[in-house]
Amino acid sequence: MLFYRSALPLSRRTLNLAALTIRAHRSRAGSRWRRLDPAQQALLVLVHLSKGEPFTHLAAGFGIGTTTAWRYVQETIGLPAEQAPTLEQGLRRARRKDWAYVIVDGTLLACDRVAADRPFSSGKHKQHGMNIQVVAAPDGEPLWTSWSLPEAVHDTKAARIWKIAERIEDAGLLGLGDKGYAGLAEVVFCPFKGRGKPRWKKDANAAHAKLRSPGERAIAQLKQWHILRRLRCCPHRAGQITRAALVLQLREAG
Numbered sequence: 001m002l003f004y005r006s007a008l009p010l011s012r013r014t015l016n017l018a019a020l021t022i023r024a025h026r027s028r029a030g031s032r033w034r035r036l037d038p039a040q041q042a043l044l045v046l047v048h049l050s051k052g053e054p055f056t057h058l059a060a061g062f063g064i065g066t067t068t069a070w071r072y073v074q075e076t077i078g079l080p081a082e083q084a085p086t087l088e089q090g091l092r093r094a095r096r097k098d099w100a101y102v103i104v105d106g107t108l109l110a111c112d113r114v115a116a117d118r119p120f121s122s123g124k125h126k127q128h129g130m131n132i133q134v135v136a137a138p139d140g141e142p143l144w145t146s147w148s149l150p151e152a153v154h155d156t157k158a159a160r161i162w163k164i165a166e167r168i169e170d171a172g173l174l175g176l177g178d179k180g181y182a183g184l185a186e187v188v189f190c191p192f193k194g195r196g197k198p199r200w201k202k203d204a205n206a207a208h209a210k211l212r213s214p215g216e217r218a219i220a221q222l223k224q225w226h227i228l229r230r231l232r233c234c235p236h237r238a239g240q241i242t243r244a245a246l247v248l249q250l251r252e253a254g
Helices: 012-029 038-051 055-062 066-082 087-096 155-161 164-170 199-212 214-222 235-253
Strands: 101-110 127-136 142-145 174-176
Touching: 012 038, 012 066, 012 235, 038 055, 038 066, 038 235, 055 066, 066 235, 087 101, 087 127, 087 142, 087 164, 101 155, 101 164, 101 199, 101 214, 127 155, 127 164, 127 214, 127 235, 142 214, 142 235, 155 164, 164 174, 174 199, 199 214, 214 235
Parallel strands: 101 174
Antiparallel strands: 101 127, 127 142
16 A cells, blocks of 8 residues: 555644544543544544545554544544534524524435435435535524435425424524425525516525525535545434534634
């Protein structure tokens, strides 16, 4: 196997956050000795999340076994995921910032599945994956991400499962969603559907699209973590991985 030097587009504060979280976890668990210290384990996990490196490459690069690399990643991803903001916390942040609305959007996290796994198949995207709901600020900052559902679940149904509209209404805010959320609730505004719309509806849709477009930036920020571009693990871990990426991304941007 060949080796080469590489770099991560991440700051030292993101590494420190992950290392401190690992150190606290080891202290609680009473772990006395590991092959890698907390900083090295944190770096290993950041490489996996940021670059999507497979476990065999991680293991070779850090001088440990493949099973050990897998165990370190499994252990560590759950730690920042536990620190992810709840939807209520994200909406309270929106209120403190005096934002009048938030953006609701869904995204597909592609995963390796076979054709028999119909619940994971997306007719829209023509591939297998998991549905993740994202609530973002008007400037495109991600505020909250949901746990995962099979991609066969429509965005409207997913929003109802996570009670997104009800929580937005309770926070005294409004939501902007695409046509996939039509009929969800009055508090979530969606574009007008249909052809041959009058001019005022076209103008309203154009203004709506302009306000909602930063929501795509929130999803793009999350998918800067290459692991989210195609999952090669159990698809039901998609939500945990996304929430871990959210915490690290907020730390990186903060």
